[in-house]
Amino acid sequence: MARKAFHVADIAKILTHWYPGRSVREIVNSLGVARDTVARYVAAGAA
Structure with missing residues (x-):
């Protein structure tokens, strides 16, 4: 599957x-x- 640009x-x-x-x-x-995408950005936001 291709990556989606954010x-x-x-x-x-x-x-x-x-x-x-x-x-x-x-x-x-x-x-x-x-879910992985959301978790990645939430982890970055918490740090």
């Missing part, structure tokens, strides 16, 4: 959902992004 706006959406306390699973279901 833009800063997409990463901002993930972090906007994560910051108030939504789980990775909730973000995946809401935005339709792969």
Whole structure:
């Protein structure tokens, strides 16, 4: 499967959902992004 290009706006959406306390699973279901992708950006945001 090919990689999907991510833009800063997409990463901002993930972090906007994560910051108030939504789980990775909730973000995946809401935005339709792969779980690994969400987990990667959430880990970077937490660091």
